[in-house]
Amino acid sequence: xxxxxxxxxxxxxxxxxxPYETLAGNPAVTPHFVAAGRGTVRCDSGLPIQPTTxxxxxDRPDVVxxxxxxxxxxxxxxxxxxxxxxxxxxxxxxxxxxxTGSLLLAxxxxxxxxxxxxxxxxxxxxxxxxxxxxTDRVVFDGKVVTxxxxxxxxxxxxxxxxxxxxxxxxxMIQLLLEYDPQPPFDTGSxxxxxxxxxxxxxxx
Amino acid sequence: xxxxxxxxxxxxxxxxxxPYETLAGNPAVTPHFVAAGRGTVRCDSGLPIQPTTxxxxxDRPDVVxxxxxxxxxxxxxxxxxxxxxxxxxxxxxxxxxxxTGSLLLAxxxxxxxxxxxxxxxxxxxxxxxxxxxxTDRVVFDGKVVTxxxxxxxxxxxxxxxxxxxxxxxxxMIQLLLEYDPQPPFDTGSxxxxxxxxxxxxxxx
Numbered sequence: 001x002x003x004x005x006x007x008x009x010x011x012x013x014x015x016x017x018x019p020y021e022t023l024a025g026n027p028a029v030t031p032h033f034v035a036a037g038r039g040t041v042r043c044d045s046g047l048p049i050q051p052t053t054x055x056x057x058x059d060r061p062d063v064v065x066x067x068x069x070x071x072x073x074x075x076x077x078x079x080x081x082x083x084x085x086x087x088x089x090x091x092x093x094x095x096x097x098x099x100t101g102s103l104l105l106a107x108x109x110x111x112x113x114x115x116x117x118x119x120x121x122x123x124x125x126x127x128x129x130x131x132x133x134x135t136d137r138v139v140f141d142g143k144v145v146t147x148x149x150x151x152x153x154x155x156x157x158x159x160x161x162x163x164x165x166x167x168x169x170x171x172m173i174q175l176l177l178e179y180d181p182q183p184p185f186d187t188g189s190x191x192x193x194x195x196x197x198x199x200x201x202x203x204x
Numbered sequence: 205x206x207x208x209x210x211x212x213x214x215x216x217x218x219x220x221x222x223p224y225e226t227l228a229g230n231p232a233v234t235p236h237f238v239a240a241g242r243g244t245v246r247c248d249s250g251l252p253i254q255p256t257t258x259x260x261x262x263d264r265p266d267v268v269x270x271x272x273x274x275x276x277x278x279x280x281x282x283x284x285x286x287x288x289x290x291x292x293x294x295x296x297x298x299x300x301x302x303x304t305g306s307l308l309l310a311x312x313x314x315x316x317x318x319x320x321x322x323x324x325x326x327x328x329x330x331x332x333x334x335x336x337x338x339t340d341r342v343v344f345d346g347k348v349v350t351x352x353x354x355x356x357x358x359x360x361x362x363x364x365x366x367x368x369x370x371x372x373x374x375x376m377i378q379l380l381l382e383y384d385p386q387p388p389f390d391t392g393s394x395x396x397x398x399x400x401x402x403x404x405x406x407x408x
């Protein structure tokens with residue numbers, strides 16, 4: 001099973017590495033780190049990742065994982081990226097995104113008329129792209145799976161692992177990742193954070 | 205503030221990217237991705253990361269983050285890595301690890317007589333290295349901070365952010381990472397997983 005982990009300038013590392021860590025360790029998986037070119041791709045806080053293949057070379061991935069980016073506006077103008085997503089989607093088993101990655105799926109026409117989630121700060125933007133926006137942390141609609149902001153990719157990856165290989169395998173992955181989270185604060189969603197923190201977050 | 209994110213052959217990506225995503229976005233931080241050499245480093249499920257500096261070049265990081273690895277036995281024999289950790293530790297503000305990274309800190313003499321945590325599968329190994337093993341998810345002992353397995357690095361990073369920049373900043377980071385986890389199963393720790401799953405995990 002070929003899984004395409006999609007790289008582009010200034011993507012958010014954890015958006016990608018959450019699903020990667022839940023999926024890529026399975027012996028059935030051949031992971032591909034795919035970008036427009038072979039040059040090193042820098043994440044939005046500086047982590048440099050080396051692509052292993054290019055959009056031109058990888059045309060039939062079984063699963064696609066699209067991370068978001070704090071520079072999502074620029075990413076939406078990346079025609080090579082968006083048109084590759086549109087081209088490979090018809091032949092995937094699963095097409096997935098984390099965080100603002102759902103905006104890229106929407107731009108590629110993959111979410112038209114579908115239910116999807118995204119990072120809480122861009123829910124309106126996703127709606128304007130013709131998508132039925134859901135505030136759930138992970139949303140399945142047919143073969144398209146979307147996760148909410150950044151860390152939601154771990155939850156999405158585990159749920160996808162359960163679909164791909166069954167619940168017992170997914171439970172084992174969760175145990176091996178010791179995923180028994182203890183968030184230090186109760187500010188992980190806009191519904192929980194207090195108004196002052198929310199306002200400061202939206203101000204950037 | 206210079207933060208050294210330590211890379212070595214077959215490290216576990218999420219161990220590193222959890223703390224990275226909580227810490228490296230702060231404008232006060234200069235992140236460094238440091239390895240023995242300049243060549244691409246492959247994570248244990250294949251993700252290729254490009255170092256930005258070398259052990260020889262980076263001798264005074266303020267914070268050190270050491271990820272674990274499923275190939276931790278081999279990593280413990282990496283004298284260049286272990287001796288660099290021992291050399292830089294006296295001048296750090298914080299020395300930290302995630303998962304089996306604590307075994308490397310122990311090998312470097314940094315955990316002698318200290319309380320520390322690690323991935324649940326290697327608690328005994330850590331004890332044999334002269335460390336008081338704690339099963340907490342995040343453990344602070346002086347300036348040394350250790351996290352439990354893989355995903356615990358997110359919790360560790362947020363708690364470290366609170367120490368570095370105050371709770372309000374850490375709460376904001378948690379909100380922006382939308383860290384309101386919904387693990388799909390209740391198998392994230394050996395205390396919660398059923399005996400059959402535990403036995404299968406230990407069998408590998």
